Amino acid sequence: MxxxxxxxxxxxxxxxxxxxxxxxxxxxxxxxxxxxxxxxxxxxxxxxxxxxxxxxxxxxxxxxxxxxxxxxxxxxxxxxxxxxxxxxxxxxxxxxxxxxxxxxxxxxxxxxxxxxxxxxxxxxxxxxxxxxxxxxxxxxxxxxxxxxxxxxxxxxxxxxxxxxxxxxxxxxxxxxxxxxxxxxxxxxxxxxxxxxxxxxxxxxxxxxxxxxxxxxxxxxxxxxxxxxxxxxxxxxxxxxxxxxxxxxxxxxxxxxxxxxxxxxxxxxxxHSACALTHTAIDAALDIVESGPLAPDSITRVWVETVAAVRKVDIRAAPNDLSCRFSVSYAVATALCTGTSGPAAFVYRSDIAAVAQRVEVRVDPQLEQRWPASSPARVRVEVGDQVLESLVENPIGHPPRALSxxxxxxxxxxxxxxxxxxxxxxxxxxxxxxxxxxxxxxxx
CATH class of the missing domain: 1.10.4100.10 (2-methylcitrate dehydratase PrpD)
Incomplete structure (x- = not known):
């Protein structure tokens, strides 16, 4: 046909x-x-x-x-x-x-x-x-x-x-x-x-x-x-x-x-951002559930996820729309503000500096789960600690549907x-x- x-x-x-x-x-x-x-x-x-x-x-x-x-x-x-x-x-x-x-x-x-x-x-x-x-x-x-x-x-x-x-x-x-x-x-x-x-x-x-x-x-x-x-x-x-x-x-x-x-x-x-960033945002928010981190306390951040997220593996330009399409900025603002609403994506130079320390990698094991799932693991180095969270799907997707x-x-x-x-x-x-x-x- x-x-x-x-x-x-x-x-x-x-x-x-x-x-x-x-x-x-x-x-x-x-x-x-x-x-x-x-x-x-x-x-x-x-x-x-x-x-x-x-x-x-x-x-x-x-x-x-x-x-x-x-x-x-x-x-x-x-x-x-x-x-x-x-x-x-x-x-x-x-x-x-x-x-x-x-x-x-x-x-x-x-x-x-x-x-x-x-x-x-x-x-x-x-x-x-x-x-x-x-x-x-x-x-x-x-x-x-x-x-x-x-x-x-x-x-x-x-x-x-x-x-x-x-x-x-x-x-x-x-x-x-x-x-x-x-x-x-x-x-x-x-x-x-x-x-x-x-x-x-x-x-x-x-x-x-x-x-x-x-x-x-x-x-x-x-x-x-x-x-x-x-x-x-x-x-x-x-x-x-x-x-x-x-x-x-x-x-x-x-x-x-x-x-x-x-x-x-x-x-x-x-989350007020591109959907490809959402699982990583959820993982970051899990890490700071008890309170956000000070930007200067974060030494390094690793995001391990699926290949589709590479589309938003960019350094954000200094405006809110570009920030919404940068997984590194999205993770950085979630870690430093503990939020992900519209106000979280107003460009801040201190959060942009944290985003520079975010490394995004494709994990072959996580990639096998796409597109049925969209997993992401976030690891954050703070002093001598490494804080970590793995999320399989973002809040709001069918496996984690909103009530x-x-x-x-x-x-x-x-x-x-x-x-x-x-x-x-x-x-x-x-x-x-x-x-x-x-x-x-x-x-």
Whole structure:
């Protein structure tokens, strides 16, 4: 079968997903992904660049306040205001990328933040039911996950901005009741050449990779409705040859397995950093459970882990985004602050000096456990002592899943208003019974 044929078959197979056959635990996972994406995005809007972007877009008329009742602005900007569906999706997904707290799946991919903002924006626009939104998110996530498993990206190609757009296009088209295959083929023709280098440099424009995918998902449906055509084969060229090294068709053409949906394998982040750093952060936090270490007391640090972590074995540039993509800085800040939230990744020269003493090695025995596990061992030399911790998987991954209470704590912290957080969480958890998604965000 050709790549084009496999992608067309994947669209047809996944878009036929029956919500009534989805197990209750998978429904809850999907609801939590929706909640997580909203909360993480709301927190992202509190960053200076996102606040400034919304202000500029409001002045230019791209965003309007609810009181203005702009008839073409029917989708909520989670940082405040209303916008057309494609622009709300762009802003919400971009904000959701800022703090590196968005959910994901292994091997590396982040379907949620590329699908959920697009699906919610369109569900509001067409007054879809909560059940319809839930189904769209699950099937959009399923297609994204199949694509992430199918492509083998080149080492410097980043997973945001391309496969996510196809999942978003499928979700949007299902919600609108329009030609899903045509829209997804158009999204296949509009990939983004996203790179890890932008992360290493701390170029915050890379946060718009997510926004690009969400917006393309919506616009691909618009283009299909206007008579534009797309090329599934183009995806095979761009992701299989230009940005990747081949494409495995098997995950694309598999039947929908309700007992093992892709959404079940997703993880939630509790550390404000690239997911590849999380096991090492957990190990470092274990070591300093009784209290952080003084930076000048740390002589040497060794991190033994899997080869995938080499992607983030860099010296951080002096900015918070680059720090989030440096395993040495992530471990150093965990050891010296005992924390891993957004504030821990504000660049500090004394922590950067500790990061210079961190040596990262691939352990062949640990490597054998990837990707089922993502183990890391951290050893810290302090005076005449060597402190050590080995962690198999990070908190928030399926083997160490967050309880509902733990996840709500993350959600409430991101929303930052306890009463609004409780109201929002309750609305999202009751999504399947909601008659109109437009009331989902009325908290």
């Amino acid at each position: 050709t790549v084009a044929g496999a992608l067309a078959r994947a669209c047809a197979t996944v878009s036929a997903l029956d919500l009534d056959q989805v197990p209750p635990e998978s429904i809850e996972k999907a609801l939590r992904i929706i909640a997580d994406c909203i909360a993480v995005s709301v927190a992202g809007y509190r960053t200076e660049p996102m606040a400034a972007l919304v202000e500029a877009d409001t002045k230019s008329g791209l965003v309007s306040g609810r009181a203005e009742r702009n008839r073409s602005h029917r989708s909520t900007v989670w940082g405040g205001g209303q916008a057309p569906a494609h622009h709300a999706a762009f802003l919400n997904a971009t904000a959701g990328s800022f703090l590196e707290l968005d959910e994901g799946m292994r091997p590396t991919g982040h379907p949620g933040m590329q699908v959920v903002p697009a699906a919610i924006a369109v569900a509001q626009d067409v007054h879809a039911s909560g059940a319809d939104l839930l189904r769209a998110v699950i099937l959009g996530y399923e297609l994204c996950a199949r694509l992430f498993r199918a492509i083998r990206l080149q080492p410097l190609a980043h997973p945001h901005g391309h496969a996510g757009a196809l999942g978003a296009a499928l979700a949007v088209s299902v919600l609108r009741g329009t030609d899903a295959e045509a829209a997804t083929a158009i999204a296949s023709t509009l990939p983004l050449a996203s790179t890890w280098q932008a992360c290493y440099d701390g170029a915050t424009a890379r946060n718009a990779y997510m926004g690009h995918a969400a917006a393309v998902g919506v616009r691909a449906s618009d283009l299909a409705g206007a008579g534009f055509t797309g090329s599934f084969a183009s995806f095979g060229v761009s992701l299989g040859e230009l940005l990747g090294d081949g494409l495995d068709e098997a995950p694309l053409v598999d039947r929908v397995r309700y007992e093992a949906l892709a959404i079940d394998a997703g993880y939630f982040k509790v 509902r209470e733990e996840h709500f704590a993350k959600f409430a912290g991101a929303i930052s208003d306890p009463d609004r957080a409780r109201d929002a969480w309750a609305r999202i958890m009751d999504l399947r019974r909601l008659p109109d998604v437009d009331s989902l965000l009325a908290w």
